[in-house]
Amino acid sequence: MTVTDHLTEADIEEFGHELDRIRDEVIANRGESDARYIRRVIAVQRGLEVGGRTVLFVAFLPPAWLAGTAMLATAKILENMEIGHNVLHGQWDWMRDPEIHSTTWEWDSASPAEQWKHSHNYIHHTYTNVLGKDRDIGYSAMRVSPRQPWHPVYLAQPFYNLALAAFFEWGIAIYDAELERAWRGEKSWNETLRQLRGVVRKARRQVVKDYVAFPLLAGPAFLPVLLANLTANAARNIWAHTIIFCGHFPDGAEFFTAEQIEGETRGGWYVRQVLGSANIDGSPFLHIMSGNLSHQIEHHLFPDLPSNRYPELAPRVRDLCQRYGLPYTTGSLIRQTARVWKRIVELALPGPKSQPAGVASARPEPVSAAAV
Amino acid sequence: MLGTEAPRDILIVDRKAEYPAETDVDKVMWVAMPRKTVSMTSLSVDVSTGIDAENAERIPSPSIGRRLFALASWLTTPLLPDDYLELVDPLWSSRGLRGRVEAVRPETGDAVTLVIRPGPGWNGHQAGQYVPVGVDVDGVRHWRTYSLTSAPEHPDGCITVTVKVVPGGGVSPYLAHRIRAGTVLRLGPAQGRFVLPRPLVSRLLFLTAGSGITPVMGMLRSLAARGEMPDAVLVHCAPTADDVIFGAELRGLAVRFPSLRLYERHTRVDAGDPHRGRLTMAQLSIICPDHAEREVWACGPRAMLDDAEAHWRHAGIAGRLHVERFHPVRPAVVSGGGAGGGGRVRFVGSGREADADGGTPLLTVGEAAGVLMPSGCRMGICHSCVTPLVSGRVRDLRTGREHGDEGELIQTCVSAAAGDVEIDL
Ligand SMILES: Cc1cc2nc3c(=O)[nH]c(=O)nc-3n(C[C@H](O)[C@H](O)[C@H](O)COP(=O)(O)OP(=O)(O)OC[C@H]3O[C@@H](n4cnc5c(N)ncnc54)[C@H](O)[C@@H]3O)c2cc1C
Numbered sequence: 001m002t003v004t005d006h007l008t009e010a011d012i013e014e015f016g017h018e019l020d021r022i023r024d025e026v027i028a029n030r031g032e033s034d035a036r037y038i039r040r041v042i043a044v045q046r047g048l049e050v051g052g053r054t055v056l057f058v059a060f061l062p063p064a065w066l067a068g069t070a071m072l073a074t075a076k077i078l079e080n081m082e083i084g085h086n087v088l089h090g091q092w093d094w095m096r097d098p099e100i101h102s103t104t105w106e107w108d109s110a111s112p113a114e115q116w117k118h119s120h121n122y123i124h125h126t127y128t129n130v131l132g133k134d135r136d137i138g139y140s141a142m143r144v145s146p147r148q149p150w151h152p153v154y155l156a157q158p159f160y161n162l163a164l165a166a167f168f169e170w171g172i173a174i175y176d177a178e179l180e181r182a183w184r185g186e187k188s189w190n191e192t193l194r195q196l197r198g199v200v201r202k203a204r205r206q207v208v209k210d211y212v213a214f215p216l217l218a219g220p221a222f223l224p225v226l227l228a229n230l231t232a233n234a235a236r237n238i239w240a241h242t243i244i245f246c247g248h249f250p251d252g253a254e255f256f257t258a259e260q261i262e263g264e265t266r267g268g269w270y271v272r273q274v275l276g277s278a279n280i281d282g283s284p285f286l287h288i289m290s291g292n293l294s295h296q297i298e299h300h301l302f303p304d305l306p307s308n309r310y311p312e313l314a315p316r317v318r319d320l321c322q323r324y325g326l327p328y329t330t331g332s333l334i335r336q337t338a339r340v341w342k343r344i345v346e347l348a349l350p351g352p353k354s355q356p357a358g359v360a361s362a363r364p365e366p367v368s369a370a371a372v
Numbered sequence: 373m374l375g376t377e378a379p380r381d382i383l384i385v386d387r388k389a390e391y392p393a394e395t396d397v398d399k400v401m402w403v404a405m406p407r408k409t410v411s412m413t414s415l416s417v418d419v420s421t422g423i424d425a426e427n428a429e430r431i432p433s434p435s436i437g438r439r440l441f442a443l444a445s446w447l448t449t450p451l452l453p454d455d456y457l458e459l460v461d462p463l464w465s466s467r468g469l470r471g472r473v474e475a476v477r478p479e480t481g482d483a484v485t486l487v488i489r490p491g492p493g494w495n496g497h498q499a500g501q502y503v504p505v506g507v508d509v510d511g512v513r514h515w516r517t518y519s520l521t522s523a524p525e526h527p528d529g530c531i532t533v534t535v536k537v538v539p540g541g542g543v544s545p546y547l548a549h550r551i552r553a554g555t556v557l558r559l560g561p562a563q564g565r566f567v568l569p570r571p572l573v574s575r576l577l578f579l580t581a582g583s584g585i586t587p588v589m590g591m592l593r594s595l596a597a598r599g600e601m602p603d604a605v606l607v608h609c610a611p612t613a614d615d616v617i618f619g620a621e622l623r624g625l626a627v628r629f630p631s632l633r634l635y636e637r638h639t640r641v642d643a644g645d646p647h648r649g650r651l652t653m654a655q656l657s658i659i660c661p662d663h664a665e666r667e668v669w670a671c672g673p674r675a676m677l678d679d680a681e682a683h684w685r686h687a688g689i690a691g692r693l694h695v696e697r698f699h700p701v702r703p704a705v706v707s708g709g710g711a712g713g714g715g716r717v718r719f720v721g722s723g724r725e726a727d728a729d730g731g732t733p734l735l736t737v738g739e740a741a742g743v744l745m746p747s748g749c750r751m752g753i754c755h756s757c758v759t760p761l762v763s764g765r766v767r768d769l770r771t772g773r774e775h776g777d778e779g780e781l782i783q784t785c786v787s788a789a790a791g792d793v794e795i796d797l
Pocket residue numbers: 502516517518519520533534535536537538540541542543544545583586587696697698699749751753
């Protein structure tokens with residue numbers, strides 16, 4: 001890894017210790033105000049959802065349709081991102097409240113929480129951006145690193161990425177069942193089918209709720225409500241897709257090979273999380289709506305610390321990276337999204353020529369990257 | 373119902389024997405661990421299904437309500453209707469009993485009474501019983517048990533508990549000094565067998581000290597409310613007259629009911645008084661010469677209760693003594709215990725694992741590992757923490773006894789790992 005060539009093993013360990021200290025500090029002082037924060041977000045989200053669905057009862061009036069759909073979409077985004085994703089990470093388990101706990105939470109997504117927790121919390125967060133291990137790299141369907149060998153099917157990836165954006169929750173649900181692993185015989189079909197049945201059972205309720213029950217209840221507003229729910233779900237899907245792709249796949253985020261992480265220490269793991277993630281700059285509103293995944297770097301360093309703490313950790317992590325000469329990739333939402341799409345379009349085509357382990361040298365200087 | 377059973381042995385070593393009806397235990401767990409966690413195992417096998425149906429089954433209302441609930445849950449999936457009702461009033465939850473603190477009344481310098489309005493799931497209590505209370509201190513949920521000090525006949529539907537500060541304690545200082553009216557608490561159902569028999573026996577003795585007056589206060593208030601005070605003697609110890617919780621009310625009752633005799637011992641005043649200091653059983657014989665003929669309810673510090681148990685046992689009338697302990701029978705083996713053992717603990721339902729030494733209760737181990745551990749008294753008394761053992765053996769920290777069969781219900785608060793252990797949480 002060329003970007004880390006200037007660091008000795010001892011440097012990397014010290015970098016890890018500094019991060020451990022930050023982590024311990026947060027754990028020591030998390031308390032009532034954090035608990036109040038998550039409860040407030042949950043209350044706002046539920047209020048918005050109830051409000052949105054209520055307004056939609058008169059969805060045949062265009063302003064009501066717009067307002068209701070916007071409220072519902074906002075509620076759905078909050079539910080998946082700032083609440084669901086983070087609760088399922090165990091960020092709030094320390095409260096010991098059975099109603100806000102990773103082992104009991106279920107979210108408004110086609111993916112059953114239990115399956116998602118395995119594929120996301122374990123596989124993706126442990127093997128972040130390790131080729132052949134982290135299945136989240138291009139979701140096993142896209143070429144997002146030049147080190148993935150090219151195949152003609154990738155020519156279509158800009159298009160199917162668009163489709164994936166619109167149907168993101170479904171993509172994730174099917175992806176969590178690891179069909180490609182069953183196909184390769186690494187996993188039994190029995191297990192895979194069992195998981196898919198779980199998805200179907202869960203998804204059935206979601207579908208009935210959004211596309212049958214509420215439209216029927218609205219009577220004459222059946223069609224507008226159906227459309228509103230469809231729009232809210234699509235908006236949530238596209239938003240989640242955008243944020244998540246910005247987290248790992250823009251230019252600047254690094255990929256690794258399985259050999260590179262052999263015998264990796266805790267310090268090395270921390271370094272990989274920094275190199276493999278990218279932040280999004282923006283307002284507090286953007287941070288909440290992204291589930292604080294706009295602080296993807298901090299999230300990957302401390303996946304189980306409460307998300308409301310990431311903003312205060314970000315300047316410290318950034319400062320630390322600067323001191324150790326490590327890149328800290330960040331940029332505005334527009335810029336990062338453009339970088340993601342640029343990469344997806346470029347890598348749809350064959351090449352660039354497969355490079356040695358030092359691909360990163362094509363990237364801007366670490367320090368200038370930190371200043372982006 | 374409970375009180376009419378044959379008197380039980382005063383030696384409280386393993387209270388499991390006191391819970392022959394498994395339903396009691398189920399009920400306790402149900403409340404201490406609201407919602408999906410109850411069915412953790414089925415959850416991990418099949419997360420996406422059954423959640424709503426299961427919860428629908430747990431609504432303690434007739435089947436029409438149940439069906440409505442199941443229907444409504446199609447509109448709230450993956451959440452429950454409760455999750456939205458709660459926004460209107462937090463007490464409206466079928467997922468676990470709650471209560472709102474209506475008032476906080478100081479009793480003595482270090483004891484307060486909380487007046488609590490329980491939610492609709494409250495099934496009442498018998499005088500002398502206690503209630504598990506779940507409270508968030510610095511954002512973290514803690515469970516403790518407190519004796520009910522209100523009479524079941526309390527007209528406004530509120531219940532009261534009276535908390536004495538244990539200095540340095542995790543919960544009691546918060547309840548005594550920081551909690552405000554309006555706070556919503558989690559509650560468990562009233563439980564415990566420290567209750568008066570029906571029909572009432574003719575002669576009673578209450579032997580209490582410090583905060584141990586609480587369950588007896590509930591009994592006296594109940595008797596007074598019904599206007600049927602039998603021949604009763606209350607012997608109560610506290611450091612000074614001002615430290616007597618409910619002092620004025622107790623003295624008033626003794627005046628109002630001639631059949632109630634009150635003896636207060638102030639252990640720290642009247643330097644010259646031979647009755648100063650800890651009450652001995654010999655002195656009790658003088659204070660209440662016919663104590664051996666009375667049915668006795670005793671609650672107080674460990675030393676006093678140990679004395680009383682030894683005394684009644686020697687007299688061969690152990691069956692007359694009913695004891696309520698606020699502490700474990702024996703002090704728990706200190707952490708890191710010389711008992712040896714310890715091992716890897718796997719929490720099967722949540723998939724978490726942790727290393728445990730042979731002296732740390734599995735309850736603490738699980739909490740540190742982020743597992744949702746049901747709990748109540750944390751000292752082996754209330755059985756809120758019982759959990760099936762999947763494999764391995766555990767050591768009872770009170771007795772040092774090693775035990776463990778597959779499926780055995782263990783109390784995690786007084787069990788430590790004796791080797792590798794798997795438990796069903
Ligand atoms: C059935 C039952 C009924 C109870 N009823 C009441 C009641 O009506 N009123 C009441 O005030 N308490 C009552 N208790 C005690 C109560 O449940 C708590 O244990 C107590 O409030 C201390 O909690 P804490 O969190 O402050 O202390 P913890 O943080 O649990 O303990 C701190 C330290 O204090 C010690 N300790 C715990 N309890 C006591 C105690 N009672 N006296 C001295 N040291 C102690 C512990 O061993 C520990 O070392 C009852 C307990 C039981 C089991």
